[in-house]
Each structure stands twice: as C-alpha cells, then as structure tokens.
Amino acid sequence: MASMLLLVASLQAASRLSWNSVAVSVDDKQIVSSATVHAHPGRLLGVMGPSGAGKTTLLGVISGRCTAQPRKKLTGTAHGVPDAHDVSILEQAEHFFGLLTVRETLELAVELEGGSGSAARAEVDALLQTLGLLAVQHSRVGDAIHRGISGGEKRRLAVGCALLAHPSLLVADEPTTGLDSHPAMRVVRLIREAAAARAIPAVATLHQPRSSIWAHLDDVLILAPRGRVVYHGPRAAALAHFESLGHRCPPHTNPAEHLIDLVSTDFDSPMSASLDEERIHSLAAAWRKREARAPPVAPPVAPPAAKAAAAIASTTAAATATTAGRTASPSC
Ligand SMILES: Nc1ncnc2c1ncn2[C@@H]1O[C@H](COP(=O)(O)OP(=O)(O)OP(=O)(O)O)[C@@H](O)[C@H]1O
Numbered sequence: 001m002a003s004m005l006l007l008v009a010s011l012q013a014a015s016r017l018s019w020n021s022v023a024v025s026v027d028d029k030q031i032v033s034s035a036t037v038h039a040h041p042g043r044l045l046g047v048m049g050p051s052g053a054g055k056t057t058l059l060g061v062i063s064g065r066c067t068a069q070p071r072k073k074l075t076g077t078a079h080g081v082p083d084a085h086d087v088s089i090l091e092q093a094e095h096f097f098g099l100l101t102v103r104e105t106l107e108l109a110v111e112l113e114g115g116s117g118s119a120a121r122a123e124v125d126a127l128l129q130t131l132g133l134l135a136v137q138h139s140r141v142g143d144a145i146h147r148g149i150s151g152g153e154k155r156r157l158a159v160g161c162a163l164l165a166h167p168s169l170l171v172a173d174e175p176t177t178g179l180d181s182h183p184a185m186r187v188v189r190l191i192r193e194a195a196a197a198r199a200i201p202a203v204a205t206l207h208q209p210r211s212s213i214w215a216h217l218d219d220v221l222i223l224a225p226r227g228r229v230v231y232h233g234p235r236a237a238a239l240a241h242f243e244s245l246g247h248r249c250p251p252h253t254n255p256a257e258h259l260i261d262l263v264s265t266d267f268d269s270p271m272s273a274s275l276d277e278e279r280i281h282s283l284a285a286a287w288r289k290r291e292a293r294a295p296p297v298a299p300p301v302a303p304p305a306a307k308a309a310a311a312i313a314s315t316t317a318a319a320t321a322t323t324a325g326r327t328a329s330p331s332c
Pocket residue numbers: 026029031049050051052053054055056057058207330331332
C-alpha cells in the first residue's frame with residue numbers, strides 16, 4: 001500500500017511543470033528574485049501581488065516569451081515544460097476582427113489550427129456551448145467603432161480561441177481585469193473547468209480578485225515587489241501559512257485582499273514604507289526557509305511532447321539564455 005502511494009505521488013510530481021529559481025533583472029533592477037513555480041495538470045494557479053510586483057514578467061517566463069536581451073538577465077531552469085507552440089496565451093487585449101461574428105471567429109481560429117470539415121464544425125458547436133456563447137454566435141464581435149458583444153463575452157471568446165489550439169499549458173495575464181464581478185467569475189470558472197477537462201495546467205495573474213474568484217483557484221502564488229515569492233501552494237493552505245507567521249486574516253475579509261495587503265508598500269510616509277518592507281522581507285525569508293525544508297522532488301522524466309529539462313538560461317551570461325523560443329514581449 002505504501003509503495004502504491006509513493007508511486008502515485010511520484011507520478012503526480014512527474015507530470016507537473018516546474019520553473020526553478022527564476023530570476024529576471026534589467027540592468028541593476030531585480031524584477032523577479034529566485035522564484036520557483038510549479039503548475040499541475042488539471043489545476044488553475046493564480047498569481048497575485050501588488051502592481052509592479054513582477055507578475056507579468058513571471059508569466060512571460062512561464063509562457064516562454066520572456067527571453068534574455070542585452071540589458072536583461074534571465075536565469076533558472078525548467079522541467080517538463082512544453083514547447084512554446086504548445087502554450088496558449090490569453091492576452092489582456094484581445095485582437096479580433098470586429099466585423100466577424102462570434103461563430104466565424106471560432107471557425108477562423110479552428111481553420112488556422114488546420115481543422116476542417118464536420119469535425120471542425122462539431123468542435124466549434126461544442127465550444128460555443130461550453131463558452132456560453134450560443135445566444136450571441138451570430139453577433140458581430142465589434143471593435144472601437146462598431147458596437148459588438150460585451151467585454152465578458154469577448155474574454156470568453158478569447159478563452160475559446162486559446163483552447164482551439166489544444167495547448168499543453170494555458171496562461172492568462174489578468175483575464176478578469178475590466179470585468180464586473182459576474183463576468184469575471186465566469187471567465188475564471190471557464191479557465192479552471194477547461195484545465196480540469198483537458199488535464200492541462202492553467203496559470204493566470206489576477207489583480208485584486210474578489211473572494212468568489214479566490215475560492216475558484218486550486219493553487220496560488222503570492223508575489224511581493226521585486227518578484228519575491230511569499231507563498232506558493234494550495235489555495236486552501238495559504239491562510240494557515242500566513243497565520244503561522246502572525247498574520248491572521250480578519251473575519252469577513254477577502255483572503256486575496258488580506259494577502260496582497262501583506263505584500264504591499266505604503267509609500268505615503270517613509271516610516272510606514274520601511275515597516276512594510278521589513279514585513280515583506282521577513283515573509284519572503286520565511287518562505288525561502290520553508291522551501292529549503294521541503295525541496296522540490298527530483299525533476300520528472302519529460303513526457304514525449306515536452307522539452308526535456310529545458311534550461312531557461314545559463315546562470316551567468318544573459319546572452320546565452322534560452323527559453324521555449326518566443327520573442328520577448330515588451331511587457332517582460
Ligand atoms: N523590460 C523592462 N525594463 C525595465 N523595467 C521593467 C521591464 N519589464 C518590467 N519592468 C519593471 O518590472 C516591474 C514588474 O513589472 P511587471 O509588469 O512584471 O509587474 P506586474 O506585477 O505585472 O504589474 P501590474 O499588476 O501593474 O501589471 C515593474 O516595476 C516594471 O516597471
């Protein structure tokens with residue numbers, strides 16, 4: 001029995017994707033500091049932190065888009081991570097042809113992925129149902145000039161287009177920003193359900209998520225300024241970790257808000273900024289200690305579709321760094 005449990009545990013560990021000790025700096029500015037991230041198939045990981053903490057940069061590394069450049073240094077290693085073309089990225093700003101309908105947009109996306117005929121039509125039909133877009137399938141998407149579908153519907157359409165690529169990893173930068181509570185929830189639920197149904201990991205940065213969205217995350221990573229990790233693991237265990245460090249979440253408080261407050265700096269007075277930095281420093285140190293006590297399991301054997309133990313970058317020369325191969329976006 002014990003050996004069976006060990007086997008299950010090691011199989012689960014083997015299928016997760018890991019980015020170890022990721023550090024990104026531009027000139028002398030540290031943007032991400034030795035962050036280790038694990039993403040598990042079928043689970044949604046929410047990356048949270050105050051503005052400027054390094055969430056988009058870290059997501060750029062995870063998606064393979066953040067590469068070393070002459071002034072940018074990128075170090076760390078990756079294990080079990082798919083090739084960049086197997087990663088679907090949900091951009092904050094969707095790029096649709098405004099004059100196409102919702103159905104035509106999905107049909108075009110499926111065609112661009114090489115799909116055709118009745119199988120492609122069936123896939124679009126099923127997706128329209130899953131996305132909750134059947135009622136607006138013949139509506140124009142719209143653009144700045146032509147009024148089209150709502151913001152929430154556009155965001156769900158973007159998830160649909162991303163899923164048509166049959167990715168091995170789905171990443172989304174702030175998929176809920178600009179949406180009201182209900183549409184934001186639907187988008188997060190959709191991403192989580194897609195990850196579970198397809199047994200792929202999903203990673204999303206979230207800006208100040210409401211408690212209803214917090215409750216839909218499987219795992220969380222809390223990032224403090226300069227990309228310092230203060231917690232990464234199951235969402236359900238996050239509050240207990242901070243409580244053990246003396247930061248109990250007050251009753252009737254949104255857990256996400258409480259945790260983001262803990263890693264935010266109030267620059268209004270030098271005194272409070274220094275106290276905040278002291279607290280963040282000790283939270284980051286406590287997390288490093290905890291990581292050191294329970295180091296990640298041995299790197300898994302890469303599945304056939306994945307890159308074998310891809311090095312993100314060399315530890316010294318930025319110019320020799322490689323990633324999954326995409327060009328860096330300006331945001332990372
Ligand atoms: N190429 C770059 N050159 C210089 N500074 C950069 C570069 N990319 C990011 N930064 C800086 O690194 C920090 C983190 O940026 P990033 O966009 O990752 O933060 P974020 O957590 O996503 O913030 P937000 O919540 O506002 O989107 C910011 O201070 C940003 O100005």
